Amino acid sequence: MEIHHGRHHAAYVRNLNAQIEKFPELTGLSIEAIQKNISKFNTAVRNNGGGHYNHSIFWLLMAPEGKRGEPSVELESAIKAEFGSFEDFKKIFAKEGLARFGSGWAWLIVTPERKLKICSTPNQDNPLMDIPEIEHGTPILCIDLWEHAYYLKYQNKRDEYIDNWWKVVNWNEVSRRFKEAMK
Numbered sequence: 001m002e003i004h005h006g007r008h009h010a011a012y013v014r015n016l017n018a019q020i021e022k023f024p025e026l027t028g029l030s031i032e033a034i035q036k037n038i039s040k041f042n043t044a045v046r047n048n049g050g051g052h053y054n055h056s057i058f059w060l061l062m063a064p065e066g067k068r069g070e071p072s073v074e075l076e077s078a079i080k081a082e083f084g085s086f087e088d089f090k091k092i093f094a095k096e097g098l099a100r101f102g103s104g105w106a107w108l109i110v111t112p113e114r115k116l117k118i119c120s121t122p123n124q125d126n127p128l129m130d131i132p133e134i135e136h137g138t139p140i141l142c143i144d145l146w147e148h149a150y151y152l153k154y155q156n157k158r159d160e161y162i163d164n165w166w167k168v169v170n171w172n173e174v175s176r177r178f179k180e181a182m183k
Contacts, residue, residue: 039130075171119135
């Protein structure tokens with residue numbers, strides 16, 4: 001993860017910052033605002049802005065032992081209402097992640113109708129982007145499915161990576177994001 005953060009994520013930030021020269025209107029915008037208006041910008045902004053945004057969430061959604069917490073009562077209740085059980089939710093999420101061909105992300109989002117939904121996106125796209133081929137909503141949980149996220153430890157065993165990733169999910173942050181998205 002140190003290489004992932006220090007090289008891959010850092011490159012997205014560096015490359016997005018370089019785009020400010022081409023698009024001065026990026027100056028002062030939050031990364032969320034850029035994502036919500038991504039159709040106004042070129043592919044470099046889309047890929048690098050998405051890479052920065054997605055990874056920024058990804059790091060927050062993992063925590064060391066003792067700091068992960070449990071899903072809030074409200075989040076757990078919403079998961080059970082939408083997916084049947086917490087275990088079914090994890091299976092559906094994993095299935096979505098395994099079904100993503102090539103590189104991308106799996107997401108748990110709060111839709112504009114305030115429902116939970118699991119989806120995936122290719123490359124560095126995300127559910128905030130204002131492009132038609134993306135499922136729209138507020139991301140509250142995500143997993144990086146690019147090989148650089150897991151190849152050094154898991155090689156081509158994406159399923160094992162996803163299974164082990166659940167052990168480090170920061171449910172305190174997921175619950176906070178859920179509460180905020182439901183306002």
